[in-house]
Amino acid sequence: MVTASSPFWRAGFRPFFTAGALYALIVLSLWILILAGVIDYETHIAPSLIHGHEMIYGFGVAAIAGFILTAMPNWTNTVPLSGKALIALFGLWCLGRLSLWAGTFLPYSFLAIIDLLFLPVLSIYTARILFKTGNKRNLMLPGIFMILAIFNLCFYLSEAGIAPHSSRTVLEAAISLLLLLITIIGGRIVPAFTRNALAAKGTKADIGAPTKLNILCIAGTAIMMIGDLFIADGWPELFACFCAILAGLHLARLYFWKGWMTLSDPLLWAMHAAYLWIPIGLFLKAYGFVTYGYFWEGALHALTAGAIGTMILVVTARAGLGHTGSALRTNPYLTVSLYALTLSAIFRVAQSFIHNDFSEQLLYLSSLFWVLAFGLYLVNFLPLMTRPRLDGKPG
Numbered sequence: 001m002v003t004a005s006s007p008f009w010r011a012g013f014r015p016f017f018t019a020g021a022l023y024a025l026i027v028l029s030l031w032i033l034i035l036a037g038v039i040d041y042e043t044h045i046a047p048s049l050i051h052g053h054e055m056i057y058g059f060g061v062a063a064i065a066g067f068i069l070t071a072m073p074n075w076t077n078t079v080p081l082s083g084k085a086l087i088a089l090f091g092l093w094c095l096g097r098l099s100l101w102a103g104t105f106l107p108y109s110f111l112a113i114i115d116l117l118f119l120p121v122l123s124i125y126t127a128r129i130l131f132k133t134g135n136k137r138n139l140m141l142p143g144i145f146m147i148l149a150i151f152n153l154c155f156y157l158s159e160a161g162i163a164p165h166s167s168r169t170v171l172e173a174a175i176s177l178l179l180l181l182i183t184i185i186g187g188r189i190v191p192a193f194t195r196n197a198l199a200a201k202g203t204k205a206d207i208g209a210p211t212k213l214n215i216l217c218i219a220g221t222a223i224m225m226i227g228d229l230f231i232a233d234g235w236p237e238l239f240a241c242f243c244a245i246l247a248g249l250h251l252a253r254l255y256f257w258k259g260w261m262t263l264s265d266p267l268l269w270a271m272h273a274a275y276l277w278i279p280i281g282l283f284l285k286a287y288g289f290v291t292y293g294y295f296w297e298g299a300l301h302a303l304t305a306g307a308i309g310t311m312i313l314v315v316t317a318r319a320g321l322g323h324t325g326s327a328l329r330t331n332p333y334l335t336v337s338l339y340a341l342t343l344s345a346i347f348r349v350a351q352s353f354i355h356n357d358f359s360e361q362l363l364y365l366s367s368l369f370w371v372l373a374f375g376l377y378l379v380n381f382l383p384l385m386t387r388p389r390l391d392g393k394p395g
Helices: 015-037 047-076 082-102 108-116 118-132 140-159 166-200 211-230 236-255 266-291 297-323 332-350 355-385
Strands: none
Touching: 015 047, 015 082, 015 266, 015 297, 015 355, 047 082, 047 118, 047 166, 082 108, 082 118, 108 140, 108 166, 108 236, 108 332, 118 140, 140 166, 166 211, 166 266, 166 297, 211 236, 211 297, 266 297, 297 332, 297 355, 332 355
16 A cells, blocks of 8 residues: 555655656547547547647656755755655646646636646755755756746636737747756756766776757757747748757757767766757757647657657666666566667657558557657666665655
8 A cells, every 4th residue: 555654755756757647648548539539538639739838847847846846955965855845746736737637627727727836846845945954056957947937827818818829839949948947957967877887897988078069958948948939930940940040059069068978877878878869859849840830749759759858768767776776677578668769759750751552551650659658668767766765765
């Protein structure tokens, strides 16, 4: 029985990583069943928008919450959120997910309010801990959470016909905000993990991009988020040029991390592969705005299924192993999971280029590999998440 004192509620990564992976599997399955006409679904919001929204605010935010609640105690030397307080916070996330899938059972304003609660609470809690302990370096993170919450509010206002931007445009800006998080946090952990792993093998390598390049990538990604809202529709060619230049900057940054030296370790090369999807997706985004005048589906899924999905899977796998006291090495479940997710992203992006009967088959094949990836993740981690750390330490 999972009670407030059970290992499952000892640290934020346990419920949020588990539920996030399970939800990623469920949401995509529901979307494919709706798309195929198997499920007839009545709701206040179009199912396609719910699919996009929940991949960000369900799956993505669960990973963010699990990461920050687990990393912050190490940054601040504080006790992690656990027990009833963690259950209450996790309950808010669950209520938001249930409200979105309640269809027309709940009034629109009520379901919006329920879903809007989680991120502000998470932001206030993390800001309080970081400010209290003087950890100024990471105070931008609760600020980013609040911006993500504002975008969520704008999404609901757009659907109600109140906000000036379309709900899809708001989701596109939210995607850029998640990419900004990857650019900031990934810019810290990917080169650091690579450097440490190579050093452990006795390999000396200069891993790390120039500071100015790092700043340009972070600032450029932040500007792109603003461009999604205020520039893309009016000046698509100009925005395409910006996205292409930003893609080149991210690709140059990745080059300095020397990912080709990590090919023997799936838990390392997958992080480099996840970041590689950013320049790929940005080049495709530029192509989409030049060719079609909007954020094209191929670019959208390169950045979401490719960059965001892969980075979440590999980072939660590494954190899940480390914080359950397991050895930081892959196994058949995780290796196949990482390959499956990479194939899922490739097939989904390729499907955007094809306009014949094979297109639908590629979509289903991509979905199958996505479900396989997160299913294997759960098979590997569910037993670890529900029992005490293997090394006997708290958490």
